[in-house]
Amino acid sequence: MPKHELILLKNMMTPGYTGSLKDYEKTGGYQALKKVVGKVQPADVTQLVMKSGLRGRGGAGFPTGVKWNFLPKDYKGPKYLCCNADESEPGTFKDRQLMERDPHQVLEGIAIAAYAIGAESSYIYIRGEFVLGAHILDKAVAEAQQAGYLGKNVLGSGANIQIYVHRGAGAYICGEETALLESLEGKRGLPRVKPPFPATSGLYGKPTVVNNVETLANLPHIVNRGPEWFAAIGSAPKSTGTRIFCVSGHVKNPGNYEVPMGITLRELIFEHAGGMRSDKKLKAIIPGGASAPFLTEQHLDVKLDFESVAQAGSMLGSGGVTVMEEGTSMVWAALRLMEFFFHESCGKCSPCREGSSWLTQTVRRILAKRGRMEDIETLKQLCQNIAGRTICAFGDAEVAPIMSTLQYWRHEYEELIREAEAHREKELPMAAARH
Amino acid sequence: MPRETSRDNMLREKHGKEIDDIISRYPVRRSALLPLLYLAQREQGYVTEAAMKEIAQILKLTPPQVYETITFYTMLNLKPVGKFHIQVCKSLMCALVGSDQLVGWFHAKLGIKPGETTPDKLFTLSVVECLGACGTGPMMQINDDYYERLTEQKVDQILSDLKKTGACPLKSGPFMWPEARSAK
Numbered sequence A: 001m002p003k004h005e006l007i008l009l010k011n012m013m014t015p016g017y018t019g020s021l022k023d024y025e026k027t028g029g030y031q032a033l034k035k036v037v038g039k040v041q042p043a044d045v046t047q048l049v050m051k052s053g054l055r056g057r058g059g060a061g062f063p064t065g066v067k068w069n070f071l072p073k074d075y076k077g078p079k080y081l082c083c084n085a086d087e088s089e090p091g092t093f094k095d096r097q098l099m100e101r102d103p104h105q106v107l108e109g110i111a112i113a114a115y116a117i118g119a120e121s122s123y124i125y126i127r128g129e130f131v132l133g134a135h136i137l138d139k140a141v142a143e144a145q146q147a148g149y150l151g152k153n154v155l156g157s158g159a160n161i162q163i164y165v166h167r168g169a170g171a172y173i174c175g176e177e178t179a180l181l182e183s184l185e186g187k188r189g190l191p192r193v194k195p196p197f198p199a200t201s202g203l204y205g206k207p208t209v210v211n212n213v214e215t216l217a218n219l220p221h222i223v224n225r226g227p228e229w230f231a232a233i234g235s236a237p238k239s240t241g242t243r244i245f246c247v248s249g250h251v252k253n254p255g256n257y258e259v260p261m262g263i264t265l266r267e268l269i270f271e272h273a274g275g276m277r278s279d280k281k282l283k284a285i286i287p288g289g290a291s292a293p294f295l296t297e298q299h300l301d302v303k304l305d306f307e308s309v310a311q312a313g314s315m316l317g318s319g320g321v322t323v324m325e326e327g328t329s330m331v332w333a334a335l336r337l338m339e340f341f342f343h344e345s346c347g348k349c350s351p352c353r354e355g356s357s358w359l360t361q362t363v364r365r366i367l368a369k370r371g372r373m374e375d376i377e378t379l380k381q382l383c384q385n386i387a388g389r390t391i392c393a394f395g396d397a398e399v400a401p402i403m404s405t406l407q408y409w410r411h412e413y414e415e416l417i418r419e420a421e422a423h424r425e426k427e428l429p430m431a432a433a434r435h
Numbered sequence B: 001m002p003r004e005t006s007r008d009n010m011l012r013e014k015h016g017k018e019i020d021d022i023i024s025r026y027p028v029r030r031s032a033l034l035p036l037l038y039l040a041q042r043e044q045g046y047v048t049e050a051a052m053k054e055i056a057q058i059l060k061l062t063p064p065q066v067y068e069t070i071t072f073y074t075m076l077n078l079k080p081v082g083k084f085h086i087q088v089c090k091s092l093m094c095a096l097v098g099s100d101q102l103v104g105w106f107h108a109k110l111g112i113k114p115g116e117t118t119p120d121k122l123f124t125l126s127v128v129e130c131l132g133a134c135g136t137g138p139m140m141q142i143n144d145d146y147y148e149r150l151t152e153q154k155v156d157q158i159l160s161d162l163k164k165t166g167a168c169p170l171k172s173g174p175f176m177w178p179e180a181r182s183a184k
Ligand SMILES: Cc1cc2nc3c(=O)[nH]c(=O)nc-3n(C[C@H](O)[C@H](O)[C@H](O)COP(=O)(O)O)c2cc1C
Pocket: A055, A056, A057, A058, A059, A060, A061, A062, A064, A084, A085, A086, A087, A088, A089, A172, A173, A174, A175, A176, A177, A178, A210, A211, A212, A213, A215, A216, A392, A393, A394, A397
């Protein structure tokens, strides 16, 4: 039994709930939309969201109302809302559940946001692999349209709110908001140089808001129960509301757990996810998806809110919490993530394109026991030359696994290298010649 | 660049209405590119050159613009793949719970390594990066379907079902994990 009140997962946790429009309406669905469209000024909806303290659940944690407020006022042309359903940050699998099990909650959230920012067309950019999710959303959009919640003249208010489901085609980088926009425009998903930010020049060069699925799913609840109610949940004042944490790795019960922000890693891992899967002790934790630096068992009492995790040297990111047990090689783990980043680098800027390749090759060499002590310095230098020097935040993300494993488990790298050095004489002459 | 006039109107003839519907969703035609490429791939299992040319025409693009876009995305195939495209997630979270073993089972059972197709053209094996199902690994996608929390037994059943009937009931439905528990 969950000891915290569920908000986003509440409906789907109710036995028999199918996620159909009928089921959703029975739980009070679309009441929030009815409350606002045509009745509350769009600017007041934005104020309400600002007051709630809601911050983005996609990774960066940007205050949602503030983002909406960046759109140019009195702009007459089209504006757009994009729901970021790309969910491809390794370790993250919550948006899939929100979309497949309670699609109308997401649609109502999109509709409220679209109304607030004045977007007549909204696009849900869903990762291509979620074929079932896209299908469920398509059906839900048709249902909601039929019922008058979406489409032209929503609920007789005069507002037009159209939602389209757009499938990506397999590219992690398309989760980055400007790459998402490029992809939605039918191009290669290369992030744009910012500024300009999407708020002024986004989809088709028009003012655009990009928000994550979970961010948007919170909106109906904030409207229904008030911003004060929302702001009282979690770690006030900066991390309000719940988060759906996606727990993976060596725990007994991996899965999605919705809890108020501010509970400790220990509570999440040991109470909600059932603790470690065997009697091996916990060794490492990635608290916020593959882009977040590793933490150790020393950090179990860190609170899961934006500030506390940042203070501990990592980030809350996408809410993907991966747990690794004693015996897991940290060099191996770093390499797995590095291979991911190497594969997914879009190639637009050289520090990231070349750096991800060098980092991968260097760590691979160390793991294969062919490394040299200088390699550790090389890794550090490479990381320093990538972070902060790229077009998008992918560059900062890709150095996280290397920097953090070097920080806490440098001895594992060194042991592998010492083994390599002990065997060096027996190596092929080619390796010696390259020295 | 002059556009080739291809007599091949296959997609338009067969799916004209669907194509118009897709294009109507966007204020700029090019946005319909990925959806149309999916449509073409659904038709033939991969995107043929003829399809690329036709789509370029429909969207008023050049064939290279279509091609450069395709090559960016891993889900669009430029070559035929087996009838069942097995894609095993190898990213860290799945690797922690045994995805390498999963790849090994396929190698043992089908005799193919990642990147290869069985001689009967039934199965292609690929290893891919995170599919957004990290809490239910090891996992894989076969064509449109996810299969999660895999064991060797499940893999045996999936392969034999697919061979026999082309479908397997072990595929994932609308996702939720952990499942809703009735209050204890
Ligand atoms: C490399 C990279 C990948 C990202 N992937 C995702 C993603 O899959 N889903 C997501 O919602 N946000 C992702 N983001 C964050 C988005 O750029 C953007 O900040 C977010 O969608 C904004 O929504 P929010 O304010 O509601 O969080 C990614 C960012 C980067 C740099």
